[in-house]
Each structure stands twice: as C-alpha cells, then as structure tokens.
Amino acid sequence: MPTIHVIDADGAEHVIEGDMKASVMENLCDHALPLDADCGGSCACATCHVLVDADWAARLPEPSLDEQALLEEEPTYQPGRSRLSCQIDFRSELDGLRLTLLPRR
Ligand code: FES
Numbered sequence: 001m002p003t004i005h006v007i008d009a010d011g012a013e014h015v016i017e018g019d020m021k022a023s024v025m026e027n028l029c030d031h032a033l034p035l036d037a038d039c040g041g042s043c044a045c046a047t048c049h050v051l052v053d054a055d056w057a058a059r060l061p062e063p064s065l066d067e068q069a070l071l072e073e074e075p076t077y078q079p080g081r082s083r084l085s086c087q088i089d090f091r092s093e094l095d096g097l098r099l100t101l102l103p104r105r
Helices: 024-030 065-072
Strands: 003-007 013-017 049-052 082-084 097-101
Touching (some): 003 024, 024 097, 065 082
Antiparallel strands (some): 049 097
16 A cells, blocks of 8 residues: 655654545545645645655646645745645555645644
C-alpha cells in the first residue's frame, strides 16, 4: 500500500496508507489528522494548506492559478513548498510523499 508521511504541527511523524482514489486532503482527513478542509476540496478556503517537502514538491503538477492565488494570501506561505492538499490527487507515483501540517487557525 502506498504511504504518505505526515509531520504534524507538534513535530510528530505519522505514516498513513494512501487511498489512490482520493486527494491528499481526503487521505489526511480520513486518518483523523489535524487538518481543516472547510470548503470540502473546492479550492476556496486554503484551510487544507500543507508544506510539501521540497524534493516532493518538485514532482507535483504545478498549482492552478486559483490555488496559487489562495496560497499567496496565507501568512505561512512558503514558495516551492506550499500546496493546497485538496488539489493534489494521491497517485502511485506519490508513494512516500512527505509533507508537514501547519498549526490550525
Ligand atoms: S479544502 Fe478548501 S481549499 Fe482545500
């Protein structure tokens, strides 16, 4: 089973099994990790903001203009790492993906 490695806001690491029919956000929520996703994946809230490890971020498709615009409004935005987890489809090529959760607002 493909995995996602998640560092929570307290620095604890969680390794979860990834469902390849779901987004990264859905995978995180399904495993009860502390992530808000207020708009349910509609790219409208940015509460699913995560920091993807830089080497993994480079392998992801570019963010859409809407995703990028939302990210750049976030005070915790980090160029090259910030992504909206609802906009990343989890697929087999992302097995081992590493990301960090931000403190909840
Ligand atoms: S859940 Fe709202 S932007 Fe991702």
